[in-house]
Amino acid sequence: MFTGIITDIGEIRALKQEGDLRARIGTGYDMASVDLGASIASDGVCLTVVAKGPDWYEVQVSAETVSKTNLGGWTLGKRVNLERALKVGDELGGHIVSGHVDGVAEVVALTDEGGSTRLVFRAPDHLAGFIAPKGSVALDGTSLTVNEVSGAEFGINLIPHTKQVTTWGDIALGDRINLEIDTLARYVARLRDWERHVASA
Incomplete structure (x- = not known):
């Protein structure tokens, strides 16, 4: 769950089609504090972190998600709105956002x-x-x-x-x-x- 308050701007560093779309996103987040399997809203889409490095993470985007969103238009260097998942006690500064794009x-x-x-x-x-x-x-x-x-x-x-x-x-x-x-x-x-x-x- 998210709030719609953007906390970082990421950048698409790599894209690979391997069944699903796999994307590497550069970020200013402290990735040591982000677990594999965590959720990060990327341009509003709740995506699971499947790999990570010091200043990047990777996600897999299913064909279903590509068909319902604009993620199929991602290109290298594109800037991306990022938000980490809401934690208990965090300020709800925007509104309740699921990350499930309609x-x-x-x-x-x-x-x-x-x-x-x-x-x-x-x-x-x-x-x-x-x-x-x-x-x-x-x-x-x-x-x-x-x-x-x-x-x-x-x-x-x-x-x-x-x-x-x-x-x-x-x-x-x-x-x-x-x-x-x-x-x-x-x-x-x-x-x-x-x-x-x-x-x-």
Whole structure:
């Protein structure tokens, strides 16, 4: 489990296709404190550490994960948002993030407003109903507040600090971004569907 507060920016150092996609990610984390088998959210995707060195770790990405995320577009040198798994007692500074990406959103508008940047995304139709004004979403692992929603499109605002400590300073029109909807919205929708099922039984 994660919070959507990015704590490091990694870099893709190696990519290898060996059945699954295997990636080596450079990091500023103290890897002596990271166990093999630990989870690190990498661009919002919960991935298991399968090998490590002093300043890097490796992950295996299944074909299923590649199909549901933007990780298939990783290239050497790409910067990646990183967050280690939440520990008991850690501050919950963002919102509860599982690291299980629901789909990919596309950047369809980008406007600089002073030092901030306003972005509009288009979500997949089947996820749009889970996104609400002033609600939370995780985008490439970053906990962000939704400003407004119009159909399948929604807007957010990036302050200068967020752009400096994440990969959001690299954003461009047309970029495909990992989207995880709010966990609470997921359960509310499931409860509603179940109540309809019971009522029609």
